[in-house]
Amino acid sequence: MTYQNLNIRPATQNDAEDLVRLIIIAGDGLPLDLWESMREAGETVFDVGVRRAKRETGGFSYTNALIADIDGMPVAAAIAYRLPDHVESFDPASMPYHLVPLQELENLVAGTWYINVLTTYETFRGRGIGQSLLKHIDTLAKQAGCSQASIITSDLNPALRLYQREGFFELERRKVLKPTYTRSDNEWIVLAKSL
Numbered sequence: 001m002t003y004q005n006l007n008i009r010p011a012t013q014n015d016a017e018d019l020v021r022l023i024i025i026a027g028d029g030l031p032l033d034l035w036e037s038m039r040e041a042g043e044t045v046f047d048v049g050v051r052r053a054k055r056e057t058g059g060f061s062y063t064n065a066l067i068a069d070i071d072g073m074p075v076a077a078a079i080a081y082r083l084p085d086h087v088e089s090f091d092p093a094s095m096p097y098h099l100v101p102l103q104e105l106e107n108l109v110a111g112t113w114y115i116n117v118l119t120t121y122e123t124f125r126g127r128g129i130g131q132s133l134l135k136h137i138d139t140l141a142k143q144a145g146c147s148q149a150s151i152i153t154s155d156l157n158p159a160l161r162l163y164q165r166e167g168f169f170e171l172e173r174r175k176v177l178k179p180t181y182t183r184s185d186n187e188w189i190v191l192a193k194s195l
Helices: 011-027 030-035 045-053 097-107 128-145 158-164
Strands: 006-010 063-069 073-082 112-121 148-153 170-176 189-193
Touching: 011 030, 011 045, 011 073, 011 112, 011 148, 011 170, 030 045, 030 097, 030 158, 030 170, 063 128, 097 148, 097 170, 112 128, 128 148, 128 158, 148 158, 158 189
Parallel strands: 112 148
Antiparallel strands: 006 063, 063 073, 073 112, 148 189, 170 189
């Protein structure tokens, strides 16, 4: 099912709360765990996410986000941007241990148009909105001169089938290291496709 009134647009700072809600859904607890350590006096974990979404810089910023809305109501979002061409070495001891596999996989796709997040509110899933966002991302990546797109997902993510249908192929896997919250997935998978 496709929507004639589906609109995909660049996010604005006013979309920060929807971005955070959608990122929490997509991240299966990971964003909340990260933001907990960034709380300032009087902030909730949600507030941290909103503050970060409103930034002008950084990967998790409204400036890298697309919003899919239907009749003006946000129903899905994507965050995507070009990764640096050259990988900087990192010290695994300098980051939370459960993020090390993700950083290792991200380093494998340097220079690609990296889809950090692609997520839809549950009631709107399976209706082609994610596919529409992916096509929009492909266009942006090509306009930016990228020849490949990439994404990291988990082995149990139902969207893995969508990514494969859209031409993504598996490059490598890493074991999911479980932090304080419980995840049901077992492996992170980095996927890429030519544009």
